[in-house]
Amino acid sequence: MPGPPFRPVGPARRPELLQALRTGPFDLALRTAIRASGLSLEGIQRRLDRRGVQVSVSSLSYWQRGRSRPERPDSLAAVRVLEEVLGLHRDELVVLLGPRRPRGRWVEHVPGSLDYASTFGDPAVEGVLADLDPRTNARLETLHTRVDVHIGARREERRVDIVQVVRALAAGVDRLILLTQAKPEMSAGADLGLSDLVGCRLGRRRVDRERGLAAAELLLDLVLGPGQCTVVEYSYAYPSKQVATHYQRMVRFPGKNLVLRALFDPADLPAGCTALWRPQHDAPPSSDEQLRVSPVGHACAVFPDVTPGIYGLSWEWNEDLAPVPPRAG
Known part of the structure; x- marks a missing residue:
């Protein structure tokens, strides 16, 4: 009873x-x-x-x-x-509460797509996106993404540069949504560490400081019809003194041609660098590939057919070589 x-x-x-x-x-x-x-x-x-x-x-x-x-x-x-x-x-x-809300025909329409919680491992992601349309990125197909991760002389992540070529799958596509980190001092009106935008501009921004999450709309310079393409570029930087050992990129929808490059200081090269992929945040790596680090400090991984999951680069430092100390003043 x-x-x-x-x-x-x-x-x-x-x-x-x-x-x-x-x-x-x-x-x-x-x-x-x-x-x-x-x-x-x-x-x-x-x-x-x-x-x-x-x-x-x-x-x-x-x-x-x-x-x-x-x-x-x-x-x-x-x-x-x-x-x-x-x-x-x-x-x-x-x-x-009634029945569970549908997640949108576009998410269901893309075979093999992942929801935000499965990709990022935190249900709060859906909260920071609550008044932004979660179907936005499903209306676009990514044809090419290049990510350059710049590692400084003190082994810190200095900047990440991203170039994306996208194609519209529907009429009236005019934006995409970017999820990124949030610093404690960050406000919803801030630029979220984004700079050097090409082919787009910042739209609405949302910040969850407690969870360290931020979301931003990138408004495209062009409104796309079905099959039309455009290129967007942007950079982000979060000043940090921490030694960087990896980079991860979350991918929710199938796409093509993802290129991840780590650009190290030639005076302090890592002992090794590995390309990794796993199907979701809590899964062990399903594939890994040892990458060659060139004398000028570049390590590159190319994924020609992109399935949803977590893509990344991981590197190890020579412990017997100390990083360059910060300059006085």
């Missing part, structure tokens, strides 16, 4: 809460229930944690603002505990 409903633990329900729980939508009902409870998001998170449920403050914030919603089984289970924390009856929030 089903258990008894949860008893409200807060004050008598106000009309706005009753209305929101009756008609939804989910984000409005959750936001109203949180306000009625008098609890902060941090306080709710602590109460969930004491009940063995792990939900980040950013996820709670996204849910109540409608930027994402719980859909996976563990998230739905968390909502049931959240009902208890907020003093609601069983399933009062869950019923407002």
Whole structure:
């Protein structure tokens, strides 16, 4: 037999809460229930944690603002505990979620494509993309991508330069979405470390500092029709003193001709460099290839047929050779 409903633990329900729980939508009902409870998001998170449920403050914030919603089984289970924390009856929030939203005919249309969570290993990716159309990149086919990873004299990653040739699969294609890292000081109005844009300009930007994620629209200079192509170029840099040992590029859709190049300082070459691929974030490498590092410091991997997954370069440093010390002043 089903258990008894949860008893409200807060004050008598106000009309706005009753209305929101009756008609939804989910984000409005959750936001109203949180306000009625008098609890902060941090306080709710602590109460969930004491009940063995792990939900980040950013996820709670996204849910109540409608930027994402719980859909996976563990998230739905968390909502049931959240009902208890907020003093609601069983399933009062869950019923407002309805069936799981389709991920768009374009994602389903591309055979073998991966969702963002499988590729990046963090469900919060969908949150940072919540009000950007997740189908955007599925409307484009990537014909060629070249990535140049510049490694400095102190073994740090200095800059990454990217050139992409894309072809539209539908009418009215005018943008693509880029996911990247977010630094703690980064704001949604910042350039996200992007520079030297060619064939495109920055559109809307979203930042999740807690998860270290950022998303940006690159608005194409040309609106493409089916079969039309364009070239976009951009660079990004995140100043760091950490020694770099790898680079990864996440690919969600099948494509063609991916070129990854690591450009090392000729005065400090790595002991070895390897090209890697794995089908998703939590899988071991399915293939690896030892690369030759040229005397001028270039190591290059070419993938002529690109299947979705994680592509990367990994290198090892000679431990007996210290990197060039920083200059005084």
